[in-house]
Amino acid sequence: MQYWQLDVFAERPLAGNGLAAFADARGLSASAMQALTIELRQFESIFLLPTASADCFRAHIFTAEEELPFAGHPLLGAAALLHHLHAGEQHESHWQLELREKTVPLSSQRRGSGFYTEMNQGNAEFGAVLSSQQARWLAEAFGSEHDSRHPAQVVSTGLPYVLLPVSSTGLANARQRENMQPLLDELGAAFVFLMDVDAAEGRTWDPEGVIEDIATGSAAGPVAAWRVARGLNQSGEPFSLHQGRFLRRPSQLDVQVSADGQVRVGGQVQLLARGELLLSAGQLP
Structure with missing residues (x-):
């Protein structure tokens, strides 16, 4: 095999x-x-x-x-x-x-020596909006601080994430310091995705906070839908998200949300x- x-x-x-x-x-x-x-x-x-x-x-x-x-x-x-x-x-x-x-x-398309692939994740489901107290506690659990300009919210296109806006410094210095599982269970979420909203950059870890994921396609769809819903990007227009820089594996995740809410996520594969x-x-x- x-x-x-x-x-x-x-x-x-x-x-x-x-x-x-x-x-x-x-x-x-x-x-x-x-x-x-x-x-x-x-x-x-x-x-x-x-x-x-x-x-x-x-x-x-x-x-x-x-x-x-x-x-x-x-x-x-x-x-x-x-x-x-x-x-x-x-x-x-x-x-x-x-x-x-x-x-x-x-x-899938051939592109040079590699490929470009894209998936349709369907429509995003918008779940609970965290209270300011919940968002602040969750950010502090990563040694970060909540970017209070934007709400933290559970969003899913198949795997539910708490999308947590944080400062750029908070994203760079983030390390999980607390057991967040009780709050995640309460919110019906599987993972937390930290976002620097202005840079369209994010980070996420396994539930124990031990292994950081380099580039997370299952989070890119919810982030794209959340950004369009907030008016940060326009529906029907492709844009890119970024992840992996802090692991020295910078990655670009291409996303687009159609007028009817269908979320597409794509990228290059080698x-x-x-x-x-x-x-x-x-x-x-």
């Missing part, structure tokens, strides 16, 4: 957000997918299973802790890999990736390496 290493939201190899992708994961149990993700030490891995349709695949996305109902950069990376494996020299291809709770349409498991599926947990 082969697996691939890709860089997503990357203008060149060894940039952007790394991803491990299994193009044909038939025979792997959920526990095996979890164990392989832990072994490969990527923020996320994606496992694809063919269906009766040549352009449709089931997809399972794992972090080291759990399977996610939705994620951004694994889906974009998977579309590039599928293009490489199944679309030959075609300039553009289209794919459907079936997750547990939604099916995501994606497009193939980096190919590996082969020396174990059969029966030898895995």
